[in-house]
Amino acid sequence: MIRVWQVVLLLNLSLALGVGFGYGVWGQRLTVLDGEITALEAQMDQLTRERDARLAGAGAGQQQWEGHGIVRAAYPKLLLITHEDIAGLLPARTTGFPVADLAPRRAVHPGDAIRFWLQGTSYDNAVLVKMEAW
Amino acid sequence: MTVLLFGALWVHIAASVLLTGAFSVLLLAGPPPNPGMRRWEQRVLSWARRLVAIALLSGFVWLASRTAEFEGRPGAALEVPAIWHAMTETWPGQVWMARHGLLVILAAFLLLDGDVSARRDWFAARGEAFLLAALALIFLAGSGHAAAISDSLWPPAVDMVHLLGAGIWVGGLPPLALLLYGASCDGTTPDLYAVRTMRRFSRVALCTVLVLAGSGIAAAWLLVGGMAGLVGTTHGHLLLAKLAVLVPVLLLAAASRARLPALSDPNAGSSSPTARRMALFIAFEALLVLVLLGLAAAMTVTTPGTHGDPVWPWPYRLSLGASPEIVEAYPTSFARPPITYHAGSIKQGMALYTSHCESCHGALLAPQTTRRSAGDLFWLITHGRVERGMPEFGSNLQEAERWHLINALRAMSAAADPRRIGPKVDVDNAWLAAPDFTITVGPLTPKALSDYRGQRMVLLVLYDLPGSRDRMTDLARHYGLLSVLGVEVVAVPSRSSPNAIAELGASPPVLFPVVTDSNEDIAATYRLFAPGAAHAEVLIDRQGYIRAIWRSDISGMPDAAEVQAQVEILNAEKAPPPLPDDHVH
Numbered sequence: 001m002i003r004v005w006q007v008v009l010l011l012n013l014s015l016a017l018g019v020g021f022g023y024g025v026w027g028q029r030l031t032v033l034d035g036e037i038t039a040l041e042a043q044m045d046q047l048t049r050e051r052d053a054r055l056a057g058a059g060a061g062q063q064q065w066e067g068h069g070i071v072r073a074a075y076p077k078l079l080l081i082t083h084e085d086i087a088g089l090l091p092a093r094t095t096g097f098p099v100a101d102l103a104p105r106r107a108v109h110p111g112d113a114i115r116f117w118l119q120g121t122s123y124d125n126a127v128l129v130k131m132e133a134w
Numbered sequence: 135m136t137v138l139l140f141g142a143l144w145v146h147i148a149a150s151v152l153l154t155g156a157f158s159v160l161l162l163a164g165p166p167p168n169p170g171m172r173r174w175e176q177r178v179l180s181w182a183r184r185l186v187a188i189a190l191l192s193g194f195v196w197l198a199s200r201t202a203e204f205e206g207r208p209g210a211a212l213e214v215p216a217i218w219h220a221m222t223e224t225w226p227g228q229v230w231m232a233r234h235g236l237l238v239i240l241a242a243f244l245l246l247d248g249d250v251s252a253r254r255d256w257f258a259a260r261g262e263a264f265l266l267a268a269l270a271l272i273f274l275a276g277s278g279h280a281a282a283i284s285d286s287l288w289p290p291a292v293d294m295v296h297l298l299g300a301g302i303w304v305g306g307l308p309p310l311a312l313l314l315y316g317a318s319c320d321g322t323t324p325d326l327y328a329v330r331t332m333r334r335f336s337r338v339a340l341c342t343v344l345v346l347a348g349s350g351i352a353a354a355w356l357l358v359g360g361m362a363g364l365v366g367t368t369h370g371h372l373l374l375a376k377l378a379v380l381v382p383v384l385l386l387a388a389a390s391r392a393r394l395p396a397l398s399d400p401n402a403g404s405s406s407p408t409a410r411r412m413a414l415f416i417a418f419e420a421l422l423v424l425v426l427l428g429l430a431a432a433m434t435v436t437t438p439g440t441h442g443d444p445v446w447p448w449p450y451r452l453s454l455g456a457s458p459e460i461v462e463a464y465p466t467s468f469a470r471p472p473i474t475y476h477a478g479s480i481k482q483g484m485a486l487y488t489s490h491c492e493s494c495h496g497a498l499l500a501p502q503t504t505r506r507s508a509g510d511l512f513w514l515i516t517h518g519r520v521e522r523g524m525p526e527f528g529s530n531l532q533e534a535e536r537w538h539l540i541n542a543l544r545a546m547s548a549a550a551d552p553r554r555i556g557p558k559v560d561v562d563n564a565w566l567a568a569p570d571f572t573i574t575v576g577p578l579t580p581k582a583l584s585d586y587r588g589q590r591m592v593l594l595v596l597y598d599l600p601g602s603r604d605r606m607t608d609l610a611r612h613y614g615l616l617s618v619l620g621v622e623v624v625a626v627p628s629r630s631s632p633n634a635i636a637e638l639g640a641s642p643p644v645l646f647p648v649v650t651d652s653n654e655d656i657a658a659t660y661r662l663f664a665p666g667a668a669h670a671e672v673l674i675d676r677q678g679y680i681r682a683i684w685r686s687d688i689s690g691m692p693d694a695a696e697v698q699a700q701v702e703i704l705n706a707e708k709a710p711p712p713l714p715d716d717h718v719h
Contacts, residue, residue, distance in 0.1 A: 004248040005258035011243070012262070070576045070635065073643030080643055084579060092579070094645050110643065111635030113576045134577060 045088050056129070058119045065089045065119075065126065068134050071112045079108065079128060081116070089123055100127040135202050135211070136435060142195035144431040148424060149189035150271045153240075154298075155305015156182045157264035162306075162338060163313070163331040165256045171327050174316050178309045179244065182263070186241040189270070193234050197221065226277035233273045240266040271301045279357050279438045289356050296349035300430075303342040304423045310335055311416035318409035328409070329397055336391055343384070356440070362468035363439025366446050370439045376429040379422055386419040444468040446509075461506075464513035471508050473537040475544065477571035477652075477659040483542025484658060486535055490527060511540045545569060549662035557684045557692065559703045564679035564711035568592075568672070569659050573624055574651035576632065581647075586622060587678050587713060591704060593697065594672040595625045596657055599637060602669040605691050610642045612694040619701050620676070624649065626656050628667070671697070675704050677711050 049063035056064055069083030072094060082094040097118060108114060113134040120126035156178050166172045201220040202211035210216040221227040243263060250256040275281060275293035283289060310332065317328030354364075354373060364370035390412045397405050397412065436442075451463035473479050487495075506514075515536050518526035527536065548566055555566060574580040586592050593616065597606060606625065609616075613623055623646035627634050630653045638644045649656065663680060664670035668687035675681045682700045684692035 003252070004250055004255035005252075007246070007248065008258040008262040011239070015239075068577070070578060072635070072645050073640060080645065082575065082578065082645070082647075109636055110638070110640050111576070111633060 042088070049088060053119050056117070056119070058129075061121055062119050063088075063121065064117055064129075066115070066117055068115050069113070071108045071114060072110055074108050074110065079116075081114070083116075086118070089118070089126065097126065097128045100129045135199055135208055139196065139199040139203060140431055140435050142192045142199060143434060144428045146189055146192040146196050147274070147431050147434075148427045149185045149192060150267070150274065151297075151301050151305040151427060152308060153182055153185045153189060153267040153305065154264065154271045154301030155303070155307065156185070156309050157260055157267055158302045158338075159306040159309045159313070159331070159335065160260045161257075161264055162334045163327065165250075165253060167327055168325070170316065170320075171313075171325060174309075174313050177312065181309075182267075183241070183244050186237055186244060190234060190237050190241065193230065193237070197227070197230055200226065225281075229273060229276040232276075233270045236266050236270040236273070240270065268298060268301060272297050278434060280353060283356065283438065283440070289353075292349050292352045292356070296346060296353055299342045299346040299349065300427075303339045303346065304420075304426070306335060306339070307416050307420040307423060311413045311420060314409045314416065315413035318406040318413070323405050324397065324409040332397065332412070333394060336394055339387065340391075343387075358439035360439075362444040362446060363442065365448075366444025366468060367437070367439040367442040369433055369436045369442060370444075372429050372433045372436065373439075376426055376433070379426050379429065383419050383422045383426065386415045386422070390415045390419070443470060462510075464510055464517075466509040466513045466516075467507050469509035469512060471512075471537050471540065473534060473541065475541055475567065475569050477569050477655040479538045479541045480545045480569055480662075481542075481655040481658045482535070483538035483540070484546075486531065486539045487542050487546070490530070491539070494524070508537075508540050508544070511543060512536055515539060541569075545659060545662055555663070555680055555683050557682055557689050557696065557700070559673070559681045559700045561703060561707060562709055564675060564677065564681060566663070566680040568594075568674045568678050568680045570678075571656045571659070572652055573647050573649055575647045576635075576650055583624075583674070584678065586674075586676070588676055591621045591676055591701060592674040593621050593623045594656075594660060594674060595623060596628070596660060596664065596670045596672070597625060598628045598667070598669065601686075602691075603639075605669060605686075606638055606644070607642065608694055609646070610638070610644045612698075613644075613646050615694075615698070616701065619698065620705060621701055622646065626653050626660075628657055629653060673697070673700055673704070675707075675710070677713050679711060 046063060049065060050061070053062040053064035054060075058064065065086050065088060067081070067083045067086040067089075069081040071079060072082055073080040076099075078096050078098055080094060080096045083090070083092060085092045097116075100119070108131070114131045115134045116131040117129050118126040119129045160175065160178060163171075163175075166175045197220065198211040198217060201213075201217045202208050204210075204220050204224065205216055221231055240263060243259075243266065248255065248259065250259045272294040275290045275297055278290070278293055280289035280293040313328050313331060314324065317325035358364050358367075358370050358373055364373065393408050393412050396408045445465045446463050446467040447465075449463060450460050451467055453459050453461040514524070515531070516526060516528035518524045531539070551566070553565065568583060570582055570584045572580050572582055583592060583594075595602075595606075595609065599606075609623055609625075616623060625634075625638075625644075625646060625648045627637075627648070630649075630651050631637070632650055634648045634650045635644060638648065660670070660672055664672060664683050664685050666685065666687055668685055669691060670686070671684040671692055672680055673682040681704060684696075686692075
C-alpha cells in the first residue's frame, strides 16, 4: 500500500513536472511557432510584392513596395520623400529614393503629397518606378 | 450583477483564507496526541472539505458574474461560450483556472482519507494541504488591482504577502477558538497540546500582523495614492472602514495574548475558564475578521483611489507649495482633469476667457489663481463665488468647456510667472511645461509633441514669410547637424496652409516637419510665452519643458551657433527633470 508521504511526493513531482514540462515543451514550442508564423507572414508578403512587381513588368526576384508621402525635394534622378511606413521595407521617415530612368515622370514639387511605387530586391537597390497624386 | 460579484467574491476570499488558516494551525499544532485532540483535528478537516467546496462553488459564481461584467450583459453569466471565452482569453480568467485547478487538486487530496498515523505521513498530508490552499489564496493577487496597475512584479508580490499573512493569522482563528474551547471543557486545566498550539500561534500571529501592516501600507500607497484618495473615494472609505474594524480585532488579539501566561502557569490553579474566555475572544475576533474580508472583497470590486475621482470632504486642505499652507478646498479640489494640457484646448479656453471672464477679471489673473488646483478652479467656475459677485458657469458652459478654460488659465498663469525664460538655458531649472500640440504635415499621420518625450528635443519655430525666410533657409541648412544633436525642428507658419512646404522653397530642401493644420492653436498658445508677432523659436527639452525662447524683436533672429550652444548645454545636463504631467494640477 502506498504511503501518504509517497502520494504527496508523487503529486508534487507531477505538478512540478507538469508546469516545467508544460513551459519547457509547450511554452518553448509556442515561441518557436510564433516565430515561424511571423516568418511565413513575411514570406507571403514578399511573394505578394514579387507578384506585383512581375505584373508591373519587373524582372524575376524583384519586389514592389507601395508608399505614401510628401515630396521634400525633387532632383532629376532623386526624390526626397517624407513617407509613412512602407510595409516590408522602411518605417515612417524621410528617405531619398532614386528615380528609375523609364519612370513616367510628372512634375512634382516640394510639398506635393504622392502615392508611389518602388521596385528592387532590397532597400539598397529600390528605385521609384511610378507615382501619382495622393 | 455587482452585488452578486461582491457576494461571491466575499464568500470565495473568506473560504480561501479560512482554508489556508485551518491547515496552518494544524501544522502549528502538530500531530494530535490524544483522542480528544484527534476529534478536533477531524472536525477541522471536515470543515476544510466543506470550505473547498464553498470556495469552488463561489468561484464559479464569481467567474460567471465577472463574465457578465466583461460582456456588459447579465445574460452572459449563463452562457457557456462567453464563460469559456472569459476563462481562456483574459488574464483574470487564466489566473482563475490556475487557482481553481489547485483547489480541485486540494479537494481530491482531502477526499483521499489516507493513513497518517506515522509522523512523516501526517506532516506530508497537512503540509501538502497547506501548500495547495496557500497557493490558491496568494494567486488571487494575480488578478487583482495590484497586478493591473503596473507591469512590475512588486505590486502583486506585495499583495501575495498580504494574502498569505491574512491566511495564516486570520484564517487560523476559528480552528484555534475551537481547539481552546474543546480542550478546556473537561478538567481544571486545558490540554497541554492546546496550550502549546496557542503559544506557537501567538508568536506566529505577532510576526504576521507586522507583515500585514507593512504589506498593507505598501498596497495602500500603490492603490489609494494619498489623502485625497483615502478620504475622497469609495476605495479609500472602504480602507478606512477596514482599519476601523481592525482596531477591535487587534484589541481582542492583545487581550488574548495578555492571558497567555495565565494559561500555562502551573501555579495559577484552574486555567480552563481563562482558556474558554480566550476562545470566546478569538471567536469574536474571527467574526470581525469576516467583516474585514467583506471590506477587502468590496475594495476589489471598486476603482482604486489612484484611478478614481476623489470628492474632498472638508472645506480646507493643505497646499504643498514653496511654503505649505492651509487653503480653501472644494469637493472637486482633487478631481482629475479629463482633458490634456493641449494647445487646442488652451486656444478654446482662451476664447471662452475672453467672452466670459475678461470683462471682470481683466487680461491678467489674480496671483492666487496659480496656487489653486485645477479641481478648485473647476468648482469655482461651475458654482461661482456669490460673495464676490462671480456668477456660476455650470449652466452656461459644458463640462469640457470648463476644463478648456482651466487649461487656458494655467497657460496664462504660467506665462505671467515672474521667472522669465530667455535665450539662455537655465541649467537644471526646468519649470515651464510645454503644452502638447498636434503636428500635422499634409495627409501624413499626425504626431504630437508628447511623442518626442524622453527621445528628442524639439525646436518649435513660429515663423512668418517673408520676414523669416533667411532664418528658415539657415535652419534647413543646419537641420542635419541639429538632428544629430538630438533635436527635431517643428516649423509652424502663422496660418494653416497646405502649401506651407512649397512656400519655403526648394533649395535648400526643407526636411523638417512643417505644420499645415491647426497652426492657429499652436501659435495662440505659444505666443503666450513669446508674445508678439515676430519670429520666435522655443527650445523644448526631452522631458517636455520649455528651456529657451528666442524672439527676433528682442534678441534678434537666432543663429545656428547660438541654438546649437543651448542644445549642447541641455545635452550635458546631468539631472533631467521628471516628465511633466499631461494634465494641469
